[in-house]
Amino acid sequence: MHKHTSGPLARRRARRPRALTSVAVVGTLVAVVLACAAVGIVWLQHHADERRSSQLALADLELGITELRLLVGSAAALGSLSAETAGEAQLLGTRIDRTIAAAARTFPGDGEMAGTLDAAQLLRETMRAELGLVAARSTERADELDRDRVEPAYRSFKGRIDGARAAAGKTAEDAVSLAGAGALGVLVAAGGILIMLLLRFRTASRRAREAHYDPLTGLANRMLFAERLDAALADRRGGPMAVLFLDLDDFKVVNDSLGHAAGDQLLLETGERVFGVSRNTDTVARLGGDEFAFLVENTGNEGAQAF
Helix, strand or coil, X not given: CCCCCCCHHHHHHHCCHHHHHHHHHHHHHHHHHHHHHHHHHHHHHHHHHHHHHHHHHHHHHHHHHHHHHHHHHHXXXXXXXXXXXXXXXXXXXXXXXXXXXXXXXXXXXXXXXXXXXXHHHHHHHHHHHHHHHHHCCCHHHHHHHHHHHHHHHHHHHHHHXXXXXXXXXXXXXXXXXXXXXXXXHHHHHHHHHHHHHHHHHHHHHHHHHHHHECCCCCCECHHHHHHHHHHHHHCCCCCCEEEEEEECCCHHHHHHHXXXXXXXXXXXXHHHHHHHCCCCCCEEEEEECCEEEEEEECCCHHHHHHC
């Protein structure tokens, strides 16, 4: 229960350095944590999208290799290579080469992908050699090449590509799970920090009030009154001021005859009355017991007497 002031003095009184410092520090910490977490979550999501893209590239590569394998096998079984089959093989080979080149550019640091692409390239070249033997009607050599090199290379490729696709899918799922867990963890951490900040701020505010205000009347206490008086005296731009003192005669009689509860009620009533007649720029304080004091700023003798 005190009057608020305006101007430089009011600004000095309203400051709470410790609370504001805590707000700034914790606010900055929360911002940094959220920023770092956001970057991490975005990276995880990007990593998951990249793994899904690699799965699509592997599926396309597997389809092209399988189609070419069937085409070469069919030509070898016939023992001849028609112009139509040769054209289809050329188109499939070009498609496979482009897929391999695109995947190599898109996933340069992926060891699993690199191994799969190498196996696909080796199989592609081996099947092209077999197709050349079929075109030359070297059936026995073509069968030998198919048995000794193409079939083992194809099995190796299938094993690699199956493993690479499974690994890419697992990595994508893990990245998505981590991103979700990270987002939830950030929200929980941020909420915990904000709750701690709120509790700290409330505790600091309560302690500051207990240190500067009278617990019974809510008026400024002796410490705050002295601080405001010192500030008013130090303010060279301020005008004349008055300091007044008031106590209650025979207050001890009230406590002794009616009890301390009645004495407290009398002090509360007195505080409300003296506060009611003061101005917004005045400071009303209870110094202790039945003693009250007033700091009346920007007033001369007549104003002090009127008060």
